[in-house]
Amino acid sequence: MTRKQRDSTDTGAAPTSDAAGAVGVEAGEGTETLPTAKTPRPQVPDGAHPGRFRQRVAVVIPAKDEARRIAATVRSARAIPNVDLVLVVDDGSEDSTQHVAREAGAVVVRHSHNRGKAAAMETGAAVVAMRDVPGRPERLLLFIDADLADTAVNTAPLVPPVLEGVADMAIAHIPPQVGAGGHGFVVGAARRAIAGMTGWTPTQPLSGMRCMTREAFEAATPLARGWGVEVGLTIDLLRQGYVAVEIPCELRHRPSGKDFKGQLHRAAQYRDVQLAISARRVRRTVDVVRPHHPAP
Numbered sequence: 423m424t425r426k427q428r429d430s431t432d433t434g435a436a437p438t439s440d441a442a443g444a445v446g447v448e449a450g451e452g453t454e455t456l457p458t459a460k461t462p463r464p465q466v467p468d469g470a471h472p473g474r475f476r477q478r479v480a481v482v483i484p485a486k487d488e489a490r491r492i493a494a495t496v497r498s499a500r501a502i503p504n505v506d507l508v509l510v511v512d513d514g515s516e517d518s519t520q521h522v523a524r525e526a527g528a529v530v531v532r533h534s535h536n537r538g539k540a541a542a543m544e545t546g547a548a549v550v551a552m553r554d555v556p557g558r559p560e561r562l563l564l565f566i567d568a569d570l571a572d573t574a575v576n577t578a579p580l581v582p583p584v585l586e587g588v589a590d591m592a593i594a595h596i597p598p599q600v601g602a603g604g605h606g607f608v609v610g611a612a613r614r615a616i617a618g619m620t621g622w623t624p625t626q627p628l629s630g631m632r633c634m635t636r637e638a639f640e641a642a643t644p645l646a647r648g649w650g651v652e653v654g655l656t657i658d659l660l661r662q663g664y665v666a667v668e669i670p671c672e673l674r675h676r677p678s679g680k681d682f683k684g685q686l687h688r689a690a691q692y693r694d695v696q697l698a699i700s701a702r703r704v705r706r707t708v709d710v711v712r713p714h715h716p717a718p
Contacts, residue, residue: 428619445459459590459665461635465631477585479633480507480550480561484542485529486566489517499566502579507561509549510568511542519568529553532651538632542647547639558591560636567630569675576672580633583667590664593624594671609693612653615699620660625668628652628695638664649691650698657702 481499486491492510499508510523514536524530531549533542547563554560562584566577580592612627630652641662646654660666 424446430634439482454524458539459584459587459635460663461587461590461637477504477505477559478554478561479564479581479585480509481545481564481566481574482546482550483508483510483523483568484538484539484546485510485515485519485523485651487515487517487519488568488660489515489519490525491569491571492519492528493526494571495568495574496528497565497578498570498572500527501575501579502564502581504562504585505564507553507681508583509546511546511549513537513539513542523652531653538648541645543645543651544643546697547636549613562633562635563639564631564633567675570631570673571675573672573674577631577633579669579671580631584633584635588665590668591632591634591655591659591664592669593626594629594673595633595668596629596671596673597625597669598674608688608695611692612695612699615695616653616656616660619657621703622656622660622666623654624666627656628691631671646698646701647690648694648697650694652694653695654698654702658664 441630448715477646479502481502483495483499496508496510508528510520510528511531512520512523512530515532520530520532529543529549534544540551543565546565550561550563562581564577564580566574570577577594580594583589583592596694609628610625610683613624616624616627626648632655638659642655642658645651656666
């Protein structure tokens with residue numbers, strides 16, 4: 423389905439892919455059939471296998487004070503098929519995150535002070551672009567959390583839907599996490615906002631594990647700040663006609679607990695999500711009321 427075709431529909435829903443293991447999304451009175459991703463997929467021969475084509479993937483890991491888990495995350499990410507670059511963006515850590523990540527085999531870049539996840543993602547994408555080889559397809563971008571440890575390799579199912587042109591962005595749908603202290607308030611607010619503005623109701627709107635094309639990533643920049651980055655990314659891409667799917671992934675990370683620190687985290691998360699949502703509602707209102715003058 424082309425962008426024009428998507429714009430002519432009322433649902434704006436993401437596709438359903440049983441073959442890829444995607445989470446089904448109901449659209450209108452039935453289930454939408456698989457469209458084609460908006461981003462074209464250029465292919466070039468793989469020198470090691472004449473006649474075959476290989477698309478490379480870069481794993482980008484924003485990290486802040488993750489020295490205890492980052493080595494396992496990096497080693498696990500390096501085992502993902504088609505990954506030839508694991509990049510850790512140390513976002514102003516006060517521990518040895520950068521050194522541990524480098525020793526584990528990652529390329530490491532560092533912010534001198536904490537700038538937030540969105541800035542780390544943008545830095546990572548820029549560094550990957552600088553390392554892309556002229557004449558070859560741009561690497562797909564696989565963003566993962568630094569605390570996945572040995573389960574990072576289980577983000578591998580996010581790659582095929584993007585690699586095969588089924589979607590422009592694949593989002594991890596992860597199982598319930600032991601010790602999670604939230605009650606779904608922030609998730610529910612994010613889900614309703616995305617559904618209201620795009621027609622798609624994601625299961626896990628705050629999931630940070632995402633594989634996407636460079637074109638899709640750049641179409642969503644500048645990213646929403648703070649914890650609103652995922653919500654803003656989803657809304658911005660779906661509004662422009664890009665295709666997203668959710669894919670089940672067996673991942674384990676460190677959830678925020680029920681203690682005071684966990685409550686502060688969820689309060690900050692709610693604030694940032696609401697800011698991202700409000701900014702996009704204002705932007706849509708401006709687009710609607712802006713007068714359209716005919717070209718001279």
